[in-house]
Amino acid sequence: MKKIFSCILAIIILGAMLSGCSNNDSKEMIKKAKNFSIPHEVSINPTKEDYGILAYNFLHYIQDNYPGRIAGTEKEKEMAVFILSALLNGGYSEKDISIQSFNITEAVPMMDESIKNKFEGGKQSNSSQNIKVVKKGESEKTIVVGAHYDSAGTHGVDDNGSGIAVALENALRMADTQTHYTICYIFFGSEENGMCGSREYVETLSEKEREDIVLMINIDSVLAGDYHYLYGGNVNEHGKVDRAEAVVKAYDIAKKLGLAIQLPPEGNIDYPYPTGQKRSDHAPFNDIGIPYIYFEANNWENGSPIETEKHGLIMHTDKDDLDFIENEYGERAKNTLTDYSTLLYSLLQENDWEQEYK
Ligand SMILES: [Zn+2]
Numbered sequence: 380m381k382k383i384f385s386c387i388l389a390i391i392i393l394g395a396m397l398s399g400c401s402n403n404d405s406k407e408m409i410k411k412a413k414n415f416s417i418p419h420e421v422s423i424n425p426t427k428e429d430y431g432i433l434a435y436n437f438l439h440y441i442q443d444n445y446p447g448r449i450a451g452t453e454k455e456k457e458m459a460v461f462i463l464s465a466l467l468n469g470g471y472s473e474k475d476i477s478i479q480s481f482n483i484t485e486a487v488p489m490m491d492e493s494i495k496n497k498f499e500g501g502k503q504s505n506s507s508q509n510i511k512v513v514k515k516g517e518s519e520k521t522i523v524v525g526a527h528y529d530s531a532g533t534h535g536v537d538d539n540g541s542g543i544a545v546a547l548e549n550a551l552r553m554a555d556t557q558t559h560y561t562i563c564y565i566f567f568g569s570e571e572n573g574m575c576g577s578r579e580y581v582e583t584l585s586e587k588e589r590e591d592i593v594l595m596i597n598i599d600s601v602l603a604g605d606y607h608y609l610y611g612g613n614v615n616e617h618g619k620v621d622r623a624e625a626v627v628k629a630y631d632i633a634k635k636l637g638l639a640i641q642l643p644p645e646g647n648i649d650y651p652y653p654t655g656q657k658r659s660d661h662a663p664f665n666d667i668g669i670p671y672i673y674f675e676a677n678n679w680e681n682g683s684p685i686e687t688e689k690h691g692l693i694m695h696t697d698k699d700d701l702d703f704i705e706n707e708y709g710e711r712a713k714n715t716l717t718d719y720s721t722l723l724y725s726l727l728q729e730n731d732w733e734q735e736y737k
Contacts, residue, residue, distance in 0.1 A: 405478040408456070408508070412463035422468055425552040430724065431717030433551065434544035437465070438602075438716070441540040442701040447498025450507050450529045450569035451483050454500035458528050459510055462566050465547055466512050470554030479509040479580065485573035493696040497532035507568030509576045514553050516561040520733055521591045523563045523669075524549065524723070525577065525660050526598040527570030531695045536712075537704065538694035539570070542598035542674070545716060549723050559730035560593065567660050570599075577660035581667060593733035594625055595671040596726065597661035601719045602712050603693040603704050604676030604686045607640040609633065611672050613665055614655035623654075625670040625732065632725050638718045643679045652679050672726070674719050 421440050425433045445461065448454040459478075466476060483505045507529070526542030534540070543566060550564045567576030584592075601607070611626025626642070633640040643651040653673075661671040677684045686692045690707065693699050704712050 404480055404506075404508075408460055408463060408478055409473060409476075411460045412467055415460060415464035417464050417468050421465065424469065425548055430720035431545075431548070431713065434541075434548040434716045434720055435713050437544040437547055438536055438540050438701060438712070441543065442534050442536050445540075446530075446534045447500035447532050448528065448530045448535060449500045449503065449532050450572050450575070451503045451505055452500030453502050454498070455507060455529050455568060459508055459566070459568065462510050462528060462543065462547065466510075466550065469551035471512050471514075471550075475512050475514070477511045479511060479583070480506055481508065481568075481575065481579040483507050483569050483572065483575050485575060493692070494532055495697055498534075500532070507576060509568055509580050510566040511580075512550060512564045514550065514558070514562045514564070516558040518559055519561060519591050520593050521561045521563050521588075522727060522732065523565060523592055523595045523664070524598070524727075525565045525567055525595060527567040527576060527660055529567075529569050529571055529576075531571050531699075533695070533697065533699040534701065535699060536701045537602040537604075537699045538600045539598075541600060541602035541712075541716065545598050545601060545674075545719050545723060548720055549727070552724065553727065558727060560727070560732070561591075562727060563592075570660055574657070574660055574662060578663045581663040589667065589669075592664070592669050595661055595664040595669050596723065597659055597664075597671055597673045598719065598723075599659040599673070599675055600694050601674050601676050602715055603699075603708065604715075605678040605688055606680075607638075607674075607676050607715060607718055608643055608653075608679070609640060609672055609674060610643065610651060610653045610661075611670065612651060612654045614650075620650055620654055622665075622668075622670045623651075626672050628729075629672045629722070629726055632729070633722050636721060636725060638722055640718060640722060644682075652682060653684070670732075674723075676715050 420436045445458045448458045526546040527539050528543050569575035612620040612623030615621050661673045677686050
């Protein structure tokens with residue numbers, strides 16, 4: 380009995396030490412973010428019409444300053460500080476923001492051999508963090524907008540500087556915009572090694588928080604792929620797709636806006652190829668029954684994600700570099716960011732996600 384008691388005591392003390400430690404880390408990060416002098420080109424407040432312009436500036440900044448932000452590295456933490464400083468500079472206060480530190484539980488996998496010039500990203504620890512910022516709406520019902528900011532050791536502009544750029548631009552645009560739903564932006568750490576950040580986030584939700592989430596929008600790799608897709612739905616135990624209503628609704632909105640954004644080939648609502656694949660941060664949300672919409676530029680024309688016809692995969696290769704992408708594809712990167720930014724804004728204006736879809 381006594382042994383059990385001292386064991387429990389030890390666990391409590393250890394827990395206090397660990398959480399104290401992460402609190403200090405968070406404070407330190409906020410302090411760094413406050414002292415960070417954010418360059419002019421990434422400090423412009425977006426207006427309602429200039430979709431994708433600030434996102435593109437963010438992406439340039441990421442290309443130049445944050446290559447090799449592998450989960451747990453100093454570079455990944457520097458990127459977190461940059462995201463925090465952009466939020467603090469763009470209309471959010473410290474009380475809107477929280478940092479969730481967590482231990483990386485999966486080993487960082489060996490990076491693809493196609494990455495010849497891998498950036499190391501500095502000293503590596505087993506801790507990473509999610510950055511969360513809340514924009515209050517009229518309702519406590521919440522839409523989560525998520526994107527991961529770690530990379531596979533490349534410049535990581537496609538995977539996933541592009542998702543960060545679109546989410547961050549939108550967060551700044553929405554700071555003073557009235558919305559029905561509360562919007563919770565989460566910049567996930569450590570996705571590349573088993574979605575540690577998004578799993579941690581979902582596992583630590585309270586019951587109330589979990590019930591309040593009506594939709595998750597995941598943005599991952601929206602820059603270089605040949606086609607602009609929306610994925611969604613869940614493959615149930617009978618092998619059928621359910622909970623696809625949200626993605627179909629999003630697709631209808633994209634069509635009305637005249638955007639070249641599509642569902643995966645064959646208009647395949649019954650079984651879109653990527654549905655059911657745990658390829659990114661939407662998966663832990665889908666696992667607990669939260670409908671999701673996943674933005675990705677890719678190429679599924681032949682049934683597998685080759686990303687581009689001309690160069691194959693850009694993500695997780697040396698080609699995930701803005702100079703390469705722009706040399707090869709001209710305005711593609713800019714236009715893709717604009718299309719997804721336009722759509723994201725429109726989706727967040729809708730006020731009936733939960734009635735029909737959850
Ligand atoms: Zn990714």
